[in-house]
Amino acid sequence: MAEHEHQAAESPADKYYFLIRRLHSLTGLVPVGVFLVVHLSINAMVLAPGPVGSEFQRSVERIHSLGPLLAPVEIVGIFLPLLFHALLGFVIIFTCQSNAQQYRYGSNIRYMLQRATGIIAFVFIFYHVWQMHWFGEWAGGGRFRLYDESGGALAATTTAATIQAAWWIAPIYAIGVLSAVYHLANGIWTSLITWGITIRPRSQQAAGYVCAALGIVLSLAGLGALNGFRALNVTEGTAQKTGHSVTAATRDR
Amino acid sequence: MEEDPNGKHPMSATTHIHQTHTLSHEGNGRKISVKVLRQSDPRGGSHWETFEVPYEPGMNVTTVLQRIAANPTNAEHEHSTPVAYDSCCLEEVCGACTMVINGRVRQACSALVDSLLADSPEGIELRPMTKFKVVRDLFVDRSPMFAALKRIKAWVAVDGYHDIGPGPRISPREQDEAYPLSRCMTCGCCVEACPQFNDHSTFIGPAAISQAILFNAHPTARVERDDRLAVLTGVGGIVDCGNSQNCVKVCPKDIPLTTSIAKAGRDTTLYKIRQWFGR
Ligand code: HEM
Ligand code: HEM
Ligand code: SF4
Ligand code: SF4
Ligand code: FES
Numbered sequence: 127m128a129e130h131e132h133q134a135a136e137s138p139a140d141k142y143y144f145l146i147r148r149l150h151s152l153t154g155l156v157p158v159g160v161f162l163v164v165h166l167s168i169n170a171m172v173l174a175p176g177p178v179g180s181e182f183q184r185s186v187e188r189i190h191s192l193g194p195l196l197a198p199v200e201i202v203g204i205f206l207p208l209l210f211h212a213l214l215g216f217v218i219i220f221t222c223q224s225n226a227q228q229y230r231y232g233s234n235i236r237y238m239l240q241r242a243t244g245i246i247a248f249v250f251i252f253y254h255v256w257q258m259h260w261f262g263e264w265a266g267g268g269r270f271r272l273y274d275e276s277g278g279a280l281a282a283t284t285t286a287a288t289i290q291a292a293w294w295i296a297p298i299y300a301i302g303v304l305s306a307v308y309h310l311a312n313g314i315w316t317s318l319i320t321w322g323i324t325i326r327p328r329s330q331q332a333a334g335y336v337c338a339a340l341g342i343v344l345s346l347a348g349l350g351a352l353n354g355f356r357a358l359n360v361t362e363g364t365a366q367k368t369g370h371s372v373t374a375a376t377r378d379r
Numbered sequence: 380m381e382e383d384p385n386g387k388h389p390m391s392a393t394t395h396i397h398q399t400h401t402l403s404h405e406g407n408g409r410k411i412s413v414k415v416l417r418q419s420d421p422r423g424g425s426h427w428e429t430f431e432v433p434y435e436p437g438m439n440v441t442t443v444l445q446r447i448a449a450n451p452t453n454a455e456h457e458h459s460t461p462v463a464y465d466s467c468c469l470e471e472v473c474g475a476c477t478m479v480i481n482g483r484v485r486q487a488c489s490a491l492v493d494s495l496l497a498d499s500p501e502g503i504e505l506r507p508m509t510k511f512k513v514v515r516d517l518f519v520d521r522s523p524m525f526a527a528l529k530r531i532k533a534w535v536a537v538d539g540y541h542d543i544g545p546g547p548r549i550s551p552r553e554q555d556e557a558y559p560l561s562r563c564m565t566c567g568c569c570v571e572a573c574p575q576f577n578d579h580s581t582f583i584g585p586a587a588i589s590q591a592i593l594f595n596a597h598p599t600a601r602v603e604r605d606d607r608l609a610v611l612t613g614v615g616g617i618v619d620c621g622n623s624q625n626c627v628k629v630c631p632k633d634i635p636l637t638t639s640i641a642k643a644g645r646d647t648t649l650y651k652i653r654q655w656f657g658r
Contacts (some may be wrong), residue, residue: 140614144651147618221580222621228482229572229625237574237623316622319637322645326638 150214151320153207159310161204166303166344169351172282178358179282183272186281190272208251215244240312243305250302257288286358296356303348311341409434411492412454412502413443415462418513421520425513429454440480440487440495441466443503444517462505463516471631474566478517479506484571484629487517508571524565527587531607535600547598560593560639562632569626569636581615585626588617589639595646608650617643
């Protein structure tokens with residue numbers, strides 16, 4: 127094809143620019159977007175009825191049942207796509223010259239917020255993964271534990287203890303949750319245009335309502351979970367070494 | 380079109396009408412404060428200058444600039460130079476007089492002073508567009524817009540002047556889709572308001588994307604459809620749009636730019652898939 131010939135003179139990054147940008151959109155949806163929905167849903171299990179934290183414990187156990195496969199699955203399925211999306215996201219942000227001050231249209235403000243929440247989510251995820259995930263252990267983080275030495279359930283109590291370690295951690299989590307959720311909900315709305323699925327203003331508006339509803343539901347799930355962990359009484363819970371340590375923990379209020 | 384420094388040009392019927400106004404009304408003694416961001420040459424170095432222009436009923440911004448040209452004395456009572464600007468049709472169809480008026484990009488000839496003052500009684504602020512090189516004062520060089528149209532082959536290719544018979548039929552439905560897009564006057568409003576069109580981006584801009592969609596829908600111009608899609612899938616193409624949708628809101632011709640952008644998103648994806656799988 128004719129265009130193939132003059133594309134040969136371009137650098138590989140230029141040649142695959144379209145593909146790379148389509149991958150950026152795709153990784154935002156799958157796997158990163160799907161991960162966020164699943165992750166917040168599992169966290170919201172802390173609010174499930176029954177013994178405190180037991181449902182959350184079971185959900186996390188199901189994921190950890192991958193055993194030695196868990197780390198590679200996490201790396202290939204979450205961290206690498208997220209890193210790709212985030213680093214390219216920064217490159218994209220550098221091509222932007224926001225004018226939301228001058229042209230105060232709703233869509234322009236959402237465009238600006240898409241970039242701002244991407245940056246906030248990036249910082250939050252770094253902090254959060256360092257703090258929770260065993261990847262962060264070497265740097266003094268990695269507080270999340272599934273079991274104690276005697277096999278007692280610890281998922282909910284260690285998560286709660288981490289969030290309760292200082293008064294400012296829960297607010298940081300609230301900002302992180304809201305940023306990530308906004309970024310996903312608005313990102314789904316833009317991706318429908320990117321891929322040419324919503325074409326006319328009316329379908330774009332309808333998609334806007336659906337995405338807003340999704341955003342509200344996910345925010346409630348995320349903030350609800352956060353409040354659940356914040357209110358969990360961990361002082362006795364972590365101290366006990368019995369298999370019922372978590373069930374012994376009580377809700378503060 | 381180059382503007383005569385006197386601000387009078389042969390086609391200007393409106394000028395005469397407004398001059399009659401001046402004679403009959405002599406304004407009502409009210410003056411409008413007009414702040415202009417001026418620049419004497421393309422090398423830069425701009426400064427603000429304020430003029431006090433006698434109010435006339437029914438004025439538009441072009442008339443204001445004509446009055447300044449007729450009497451270029453600024454608010455400090457110093458003798459200044461006429462403010463350079465571009466214009467041609469004086470009825471919002473050529474796009475030449477596009478500038479930033481009270482912070483919003485639009486055409487001077489269709490910006491009515493009465494409605495501007497209703498929104499901001501302090502006066503009128505005029506700036507050249509920021510996304511193009513300034514030639515002088517409010518006169519900018521919009522040639523990147525036309526270069527973009529060349530890149531996407533915004534034309535119907537015919538290879539001669541001989542009679543090639545009637546063209547293909549276009550259904551009324553296709554006409555309804557195409558007509559709004561054909562109203563583009565390459566004025567630059569959309570790219571001026573586009574946050575993705577700037578010095579550190581190679582984005583081709585919404586006007587050219589929409590024109591590619593227009594010509595790709597034309598039964599004869601479709602021959603070069605893949606050439607247009609190749610440009611839109613290249614660097615600076617469709618993926619550089621960030622969906623802020625400013626373009627559609629500022630377009631004076633109400634062109635459904637975001638619909639064209641979404642169609643381009645779909646068509647480019649399908650084009651790439653066709654290309655990878657060898658059609
Ligand atoms: C309600 C707020 C949140 C809580 C309580 C929470 C809790 C946790 C916990 C306990 C882990 C460790 C899981 C393990 O090691 O198996 C984790 C990991 C992780 N979290 Fe969160 N999280 C929250 C919000 C978020 C948000 C908003 C994001 C942003 C996308 C996020 C991204 C991640 C990532 C990327 C990991 C590491 C991957 C993984 O372990 O599967 N989290 N989170
Ligand atoms: C919480 C995890 C994240 C999720 C679920 C996510 C998801 C998405 C989605 C679905 C889109 C829409 C793509 C499209 O319009 O086609 C998007 C766009 C974007 N994301 Fe993310 N993202 C995440 C993290 C990040 C991070 C950390 C950054 C880095 C700063 C970032 C920067 C961006 C940018 C700049 C865009 C706009 C791209 C464009 O307009 O084409 N994202 N994201
Ligand atoms: S699309 Fe509208 S705003 Fe853009 S150049 Fe054409 S007429 Fe002007
Ligand atoms: S929708 Fe795209 S082309 Fe239109 S102003 Fe926003 S970034 Fe620019
Ligand atoms: S002079 Fe033609 S649009 Fe104003």
